[in-house]
Amino acid sequence: MKIGITTVSNVIEEWTYKDLQDLKEALTEAGAEAKMIYADSLDMELSKSGITPFQSGERAAGASKGRERIDVDGVLLRHLGTIRDYEQFTYRIFCIKAFEELGLPVMNPVLPWLFATDKFGALMRLSAKGIPVPETVVTEHMFVGYSALKRLGPSVVKPLRSAMGFGIFKVDDPDLGMHAFSYLTNMNKPIYVQKFLEKKGSGDYRVVVVGGKVEGAEFRKGITWKSNVAQGAIPKKAKLDEELKELAVKSCEILGLDYAGIDIASTKEGYFVLETNPTLSWQGFRKATGINPAKSIANLILSRAHR
Numbered sequence: 030m031k032i033g034i035t036t037v038s039n040v041i042e043e044w045t046y047k048d049l050q051d052l053k054e055a056l057t058e059a060g061a062e063a064k065m066i067y068a069d070s071l072d073m074e075l076s077k078s079g080i081t082p083f084q085s086g087e088r089a090a091g092a093s094k095g096r097e098r099i100d101v102d103g104v105l106l107r108h109l110g111t112i113r114d115y116e117q118f119t120y121r122i123f124c125i126k127a128f129e130e131l132g133l134p135v136m137n138p139v140l141p142w143l144f145a146t147d148k149f150g151a152l153m154r155l156s157a158k159g160i161p162v163p164e165t166v167v168t169e170h171m172f173v174g175y176s177a178l179k180r181l182g183p184s185v186v187k188p189l190r191s192a193m194g195f196g197i198f199k200v201d202d203p204d205l206g207m208h209a210f211s212y213l214t215n216m217n218k219p220i221y222v223q224k225f226l227e228k229k230g231s232g233d234y235r236v237v238v239v240g241g242k243v244e245g246a247e248f249r250k251g252i253t254w255k256s257n258v259a260q261g262a263i264p265k266k267a268k269l270d271e272e273l274k275e276l277a278v279k280s281c282e283i284l285g286l287d288y289a290g291i292d293i294a295s296t297k298e299g300y301f302v303l304e305t306n307p308t309l310s311w312q313g314f315r316k317a318t319g320i321n322p323a324k325s326i327a328n329l330i331l332s333r334a335h336r
């Protein structure tokens with residue numbers, strides 16, 4: 030059995046690389062083979078006999094071959110690479126969709142992945158199903174953003190598709206926020222404003238769910254109000270109550286995710302889901318809990334892949 034893992038030719042971050050290594054090892058241990066699929070090197074051929082996927086370029090098949098047909102029994106969708114154009118974006122999304130059309134298990138499936146990687150897409154679908162999310166206003170109009178800041182009080186502003194706390198900032202003064210919004214709208218970026226939560230224990234929970242079951246959880250206490258490990262937070266193994274477990278499992282179910290890390294804040298007003306991570310990096314989680322989610326992820330996709 031061969032499982033493709035989507036990556037890009039320039040994976041340089043150490044943690045991303047280690048996640049891929051963990052997946053490769055877990056697949057090998059389970060008797061399968063891991064095959065890198067370079068999301069920025071995909072070609073698709075369409076004909077009477079259907080879809081045939083290829084990848085081209087040096088990294089795809091070694092410099093000597095240059096182009097190869099992709100023959101896999103399942104796909105682990107991890108990264109789609111840097112995307113700079115609308116057509117490039119839909120092309121890469123539909124390339125992954127093509128593997129689903131071929132009847133292969135794709136984990137996470139590409140459309141759930143698309144919603145879950147976008148902070149608005151995820152929270153919009155969760156709030157529609159009654160999952161508690163922080164009060165959030167999303168707009169392309171800076172005056173709507175400005176009045177949201179006045180109404181919500183201290184707030185955080187987030188890029189829709191960021192990770193590791195990058196680019197997220199806190200706004201206490203609406204007029205200062207207004208200047209940031211003027212920049213964002215000039216860059217054609219939507220504005221995502223969210224009420225600042227006073228988090229119990231100055232951190233948040235990361236609950237890792239695979240195949241509808243909680244694998245484990247960590248509590249990440251931040252050195253600032255951001256509690257990402259990439260921002261210096263120290264992850265510790267966390268015990269979860271039933272409500273927290275149910276929130277994480279239900280969030281995955283609503284979004285159609287086979288596995289994810291769900292970030293949840295605990296406050297005086299209860300729990301709030303902050304975001305969902307369908308391409309979670311688990312290096313900090315592994316250290317804190319001793320659990321390697323790659324094993325369950327590998328076993329789950331292999332259980333769905335049939336030759």
Ligand SMILES: Nc1ncnc2c1ncn2[C@@H]1O[C@H](COP(=O)(O)OP(=O)(O)O)[C@@H](O)[C@H]1O
Pocket residue numbers: 163185187191192193194195197223224225226227228232233251254255256257292303304
């Ligand atoms: N509404 C909020 N109130 C207070 N802290 C927040 C809020 N949203 C996010 N944070 C903090 O910022 C960190 C990063 O935010 P998050 O939405 O998880 O984005 P990402 O991890 O993708 O950068 C979280 O771990 C959390 O501690």
Ligand SMILES: [Mg+2]
Pocket residue numbers: 193194257292304
């Ligand atoms: Mg997060």
